[in-house]
Amino acid sequence: MQDYQPLPGLLKNKVILVTGSTSGIGRCAAKNFAEHGATVILLGRNVKALEEIYDEIVQLRLAQPAIYPLDLARANPDQYVEMAKRLEENFGRLDGLLHNAAQLGTLTPIEHYDIALWYEVIQINLHSRFLSTRACLPLLRKSPRASVIFTTSEIGKTGKAYWGAYCVSKFGNEAMMQILADELDNTGIRINSINPGPVMTKLRAQAYPAEDKSNLATPDDIMPAYLYLMGADSQHLNGQSIDAQTYSHFPEATTESIQS
Ligand SMILES: NC(=O)c1ccc[n+]([C@@H]2O[C@H](COP(=O)([O-])OP(=O)(O)OC[C@H]3O[C@@H](n4cnc5c(N)ncnc54)[C@H](OP(=O)(O)O)[C@@H]3O)[C@@H](O)[C@H]2O)c1
Incomplete structure (x- = not known):
């Protein structure tokens, strides 16, 4: 992963929407995309947190983001169409x-999974990705080369006891990514997924509250795969589904990448 050295202008003039850009990996990705030239649209539910990341990007004198x-x-x-x-x-x-x-969501047997929480997790992790992709496809078609990335998880590859709605949503993300990639093959839109691996974030701490965090990757550690x-x-x-912490098939960055 560390072998990829993106050129500073990799995402120059690109307009990129990042969902969940108020914390963890999304926040870091939004900032990294902006640092590589993109105009980022910061999407989240917490306006104060959105304003903080907005201010941070503006203070760095990068392309002006939007909230x-x-x-x-x-x-x-x-609302997605809007x-x-x-x-x-x-x-x-x-x-x-x-x-x-x-x-x-919560880690609990399916038999005892709170129904309202199940619906909510599937809504955020899966349905919202369907609705936003569906609404944004005409806009993505207007780009000469668009890239859509679904964030998945190890938990989206093998079902694991107690992971309930989160696990189901991540399997669904892999399926949606593959369906869209097939439907849009040979168009200007590419669809791939990324598995961040274990990363020190709010979500990780909720899933593994007692684990030793000293060896965990940080969001910054996995940014080469996101930029790539x-x-x-x-x-x-x-x-394709790539693992952010182990992927090693990066080509050398070319100057063509900053012209595209
Ligand atoms: N960290 C890991 O080890 C790991 C491993 C595998 C996959 N992932 C995946 O990586 C992605 C990022 O997670 P993370 O680890 O960076 O966790 P995080 O720090 O908890 O970030 C999650 C983001 O999603 C936003 N979000 C949650 N509910 C929302 C809602 N209803 N409306 C709008 N935004 C909402 C959060 O906003 P708030 O700040 O308002 O809550 C936050 O910005 C997720 O797809 C996760 O499944 C993470």
Whole structure:
């Protein structure tokens, strides 16, 4: 993973929507995309936290970001259409979409899983990704080369006791990614997924409260894989699921990547 050295202008002039950009991996990805030239649209439910990351990017004198407050647990289909409309009015197109926002829910046997919580986790982790992709596809088509990334998990590859709605949602993400990649093959839109691996975040601490955090990767550690999938160096990849902490097939960054 560490072998990939993206060029500073990798995402120059790209417009990228990052869901769940208020903390953890999403926050770090939004900042990294901006540092590599992108105009990032920061989506989250907490306006104060969105304003903090917005200010941080502005203070670094990077491309001016935008904030889009949306509670993915409660947004209805029309609100996603409205979001796409607003993005079109302001930016004209979308070059990247990082589906990152998620909630763990609870670790409990399915027999005892709270029904309202199950619905909420599936809504945030799966349905919102369907609704936002569906609404944004016309905007992604307006980009000469768009990249959509679904954030998955090890838990989305093998069912594991007590992981309930989170596990089901992550399996669903892999399926949605593969379906979309097949449907959009040979178009200007690539669809891939990324498994961050164990990373020190709020969500991880909720899942493993007692674990020793000293050996955990930080969000910054896994950014090369995010930049790689979002940028033109991975333009040959479609329908792939990559592990952010072990992926090692990075090509050398080329100057072409900053011109695309
Ligand atoms: N950390 C790991 O070890 C790990 C491993 C595998 C996969 N992942 C995946 O990585 C992604 C990022 O997670 P993370 O570890 O960075 O966790 P995190 O720090 O908890 O970040 C989750 C983000 O999702 C947002 N979010 C949650 N519910 C939302 C809602 N209803 N509406 C809008 N935004 C909402 C959160 O906003 P608030 O701040 O408002 O809650 C936050 O910005 C997730 O898809 C997760 O499944 C993480």
